[in-house]
Amino acid sequence: MSGFDANRIYSVAVHDAPDPVAPDSPSETEKLLLEFLLQYRVGSEFIYRDKIRGNLLLKEHYLEVDLEHITNFNEDLAEAISQRPAEVLPLFESAATKTARMILFPLAAGSETGQEHAAQSIPNVQVLIKSAHNLQNFRNLNANTVNHLVRIPGIVIAASVLSSRATKLHLQCRACRSVKIITPPGGLGGLGAGGDRGLPRICDAPAVEGQTKDCPMDPYLVIHSKSSFTDQQTLKLQEAPDMVPVGELPRHILMSADRYLTGQVVPGSRVVATGIYSTYQSAKTKATNGAAALRTPYLRLVHLEVTSPTAGRGGMNPFGLQFTPEEEEEFGEMARSDRFYERFSRSVAPSIFGSLDIKKAITCLLFGGSKKILPDGMRLRGDINVLLLGDPGTAKSQLLKFVEKVAPIAVYTSGKGSSAAGLTASVQRDTVSREFYLEGGAMVLADTGVVCIDEFDKMRDEDRVAIHEAMEQQTISIAKAGITTVLNSRTSVLAAANPVWGRYDEGRSPGENIDFQTTILSRFDMIFIVKDEHNEQRDRMIAKHVMNIHMNRPNPNGEEHGEESGEIDIDKMKRYIAYCKAKCAPRLSSEAQEMLSSHFVSLRKQVQQLERDNDERSSIPITVRQLEAIIRISESLAKLTLSPVVKNHHVEEAIRLFKFSTMDAVSAGSADGLSRGELNDEMNKIEKELRRRLPIGWSTSYQSLVKEFVTQQGYSSHALERTLFILEKREIIRFSGQKKVVHRVGV
Numbered sequence: 001m002s003g004f005d006a007n008r009i010y011s012v013a014v015h016d017a018p019d020p021v022a023p024d025s026p027s028e029t030e031k032l033l034l035e036f037l038l039q040y041r042v043g044s045e046f047i048y049r050d051k052i053r054g055n056l057l058l059k060e061h062y063l064e065v066d067l068e069h070i071t072n073f074n075e076d077l078a079e080a081i082s083q084r085p086a087e088v089l090p091l092f093e094s095a096a097t098k099t100a101r102m103i104l105f106p107l108a109a110g111s112e113t114g115q116e117h118a119a120q121s122i123p124n125v126q127v128l129i130k131s132a133h134n135l136q137n138f139r140n141l142n143a144n145t146v147n148h149l150v151r152i153p154g155i156v157i158a159a160s161v162l163s164s165r166a167t168k169l170h171l172q173c174r175a176c177r178s179v180k181i182i183t184p185p186g187g188l189g190g191l192g193a194g195g196d197r198g199l200p201r202i203c204d205a206p207a208v209e210g211q212t213k214d215c216p217m218d219p220y221l222v223i224h225s226k227s228s229f230t231d232q233q234t235l236k237l238q239e240a241p242d243m244v245p246v247g248e249l250p251r252h253i254l255m256s257a258d259r260y261l262t263g264q265v266v267p268g269s270r271v272v273a274t275g276i277y278s279t280y281q282s283a284k285t286k287a288t289n290g291a292a293a294l295r296t297p298y299l300r301l302v303h304l305e306v307t308s309p310t311a312g313r314g315g316m317n318p319f320g321l322q323f324t325p326e327e328e329e330e331f332g333e334m335a336r337s338d339r340f341y342e343r344f345s346r347s348v349a350p351s352i353f354g355s356l357d358i359k360k361a362i363t364c365l366l367f368g369g370s371k372k373i374l375p376d377g378m379r380l381r382g383d384i385n386v387l388l389l390g391d392p393g394t395a396k397s398q399l400l401k402f403v404e405k406v407a408p409i410a411v412y413t414s415g416k417g418s419s420a421a422g423l424t425a426s427v428q429r430d431t432v433s434r435e436f437y438l439e440g441g442a443m444v445l446a447d448t449g450v451v452c453i454d455e456f457d458k459m460r461d462e463d464r465v466a467i468h469e470a471m472e473q474q475t476i477s478i479a480k481a482g483i484t485t486v487l488n489s490r491t492s493v494l495a496a497a498n499p500v501w502g503r504y505d506e507g508r509s510p511g512e513n514i515d516f517q518t519t520i521l522s523r524f525d526m527i528f529i530v531k532d533e534h535n536e537q538r539d540r541m542i543a544k545h546v547m548n549i550h551m552n553r554p555n556p557n558g559e560e561h562g563e564e565s566g567e568i569d570i571d572k573m574k575r576y577i578a579y580c581k582a583k584c585a586p587r588l589s590s591e592a593q594e595m596l597s598s599h600f601v602s603l604r605k606q607v608q609q610l611e612r613d614n615d616e617r618s619s620i621p622i623t624v625r626q627l628e629a630i631i632r633i634s635e636s637l638a639k640l641t642l643s644p645v646v647k648n649h650h651v652e653e654a655i656r657l658f659k660f661s662t663m664d665a666v667s668a669g670s671a672d673g674l675s676r677g678e679l680n681d682e683m684n685k686i687e688k689e690l691r692r693r694l695p696i697g698w699s700t701s702y703q704s705l706v707k708e709f710v711t712q713q714g715y716s717s718h719a720l721e722r723t724l725f726i727l728e729k730r731e732i733i734r735f736s737g738q739k740k741v742v743h744r745v746g747v
Helices: 026-039 047-057 067-073 075-083 085-104 112-121 283-287 325-336 340-346 356-367 396-406 461-472 536-550 570-583 590-614 624-640 648-666 676-693 702-712 717-729
Strands: 062-066 126-130 149-159 163-173 179-182 220-222 228-238 252-258 270-280 296-306 386-390 410-414 425-429 436-440 450-454 475-480 483-488 492-497 526-530 699-701 733-736 741-744
Touching (some): 026 075, 026 085, 047 062, 047 085, 062 067, 085 112, 085 126, 085 270, 149 252, 149 296, 149 436, 325 570, 340 356, 340 624, 356 386, 356 396, 356 492, 356 570, 356 624, 356 648, 386 396, 396 410, 396 450, 396 492, 396 570, 425 475, 436 483, 461 475, 461 492, 526 648, 570 624, 590 624, 590 648, 624 648, 676 702, 699 702, 702 741
Parallel strands (some): 126 296, 252 296, 386 492, 386 526, 410 450, 450 492
Antiparallel strands (some): 149 228, 149 270, 163 179, 163 220, 228 252, 425 436, 475 483, 699 741, 733 741
16 A cells, blocks of 8 residues: 555556546646547547548648547546646647557557658647637636636737747757757747847757867857748737727737647637637846746637638627527517517617617618629628718717617727728737738728717818728728738728708708718718707607606607617617528519619609709719619618518618608708709898898888788798898897897898
């Protein structure tokens, strides 16, 4: 019993099959890992043997291992991997390499030459550990998680150029020519930035007999041709915008990837990274003579899951959401349910009263149409862009905030605080390698999602131009600092703006109210002019609605006005949108095509007529883009109900929405059946008459003016009202006695 420790029970194996051994020493661990790779099977399949063989035949020396399988095989082993990955992983790789050699050269074990041949043909096999254990947040990484296996989601914002890192250095002493081989440590620490740092300072070869040994300090030279290298890449991971607490900056972490993990991702892709949370001494702390114990954390990658929007399964989902069959069934029932479109659009920002058509437009924006790639490689976008233009206090920003919450991927920015570089991409310089690299801006981060831009009118013109290309071609081309490249930005844009004078001025044409260039306006599929109308009944309803919200009461009078409060909760909406985007891409039916083309022609006619009447070009253009917009809107309405074909009623609703939004905006400002041109003529005539009739200092009653101009001369009362209103603004007349008496005061 002398060899056994006290108080431990040991069992001796009677049969050949040993019990699971706890991995105590490295050799034990390696033995266990080798056994796992050779013996582990699901059903009658030896998974890892087959995987290794398959990868070797493809000349790929890596193996992806699922941590769950190791847990099933031996829990202590899995525990060791997640608690001490830095120790166990090298053992795992050597076990995998041994397994690979055994599989490819089963007879080599006997002979020396056979072993050498096997070693040459199969270099080290890289083990990638895929784990399903809980995702951690950036903010939970702290000193306690150092050297443990962690798994964090995020967005890759920068990827360095591939560099070569030495795995085996062949050193030679310059004085006595003796050779020494060292293996530098992995990760970002490596040999540091100084190149020669980390090499042995003194030559430790034994002296040859009869000679005294006087090698100098730092004698070693690296012989590069005999050293071996692997690829290494540094990635920068940022936490996803939706996980950042309010008022904090998003955190970053550096990740070092080597061998098969390099070159997997481009900036802007969403990933879930599994790696060893380790530390290195950064050049900064060295330069400032920082304390030796202060070290910067980074992540040594052991596995990367790319959940990019282009991936097939789970389509557009930021984190590759998987849908259970029950959920899919529920979604199908939702789509088939009665008046689902109405219900869904009511659930958009339920706490905002009214403006149902805007909510319907936002519903269309969330689902988007179908994007098409033509045979000649031309792309037609499927994303819908909406502009809300209106008076202050019409809940525009609230709608934008809601969309940011409900869209699977969304970025919210405000116009004044965003520059062209912040929206598209900026070129940064890497501190260590002094190389330039790109960091994606809001439009790149929100790829396949929605960008909400508030205060769109406060943006500088040159910044607004930056998003022209992103809105129509869905790419961002960059040529800065010697980098020329094209980034994807397949985003929908939801913008909110105020008219030029802060409020919408009825007397002026839409062109004067909207201070945007035609180029940007034609890229919006729907433009809503939201006016704050004075209407007593509506004001009462709104006041009641606001009071109820502030007193946390449900909406009691909602039913009569068809205003049910939100029926579908945000989470379900989010998943439903992701599901529809992944599963459905509707196409037009032939009747719908007929209907759309004839309608477009009539719209163009209408605009031409308006332009002729008002004697000015319409500031909101109706171009072929607008025809495409109606097609996209009808596709998104079909997608909402998971219908594969766009039917007539979809097109009718799309045309109604378009007429309500953009066409309304085109013809805004005409009243009483008069076009704006005629109205302006009348107003000019009335003004002349008034100036002639009322000398400065005189006054007259309002009634007599109405009698004279409207009843006798046949001008419209609307024109008279507007003229008096404008003259009062210019301080030429003023009213007294509750607007009954008109005084002429100024010139």
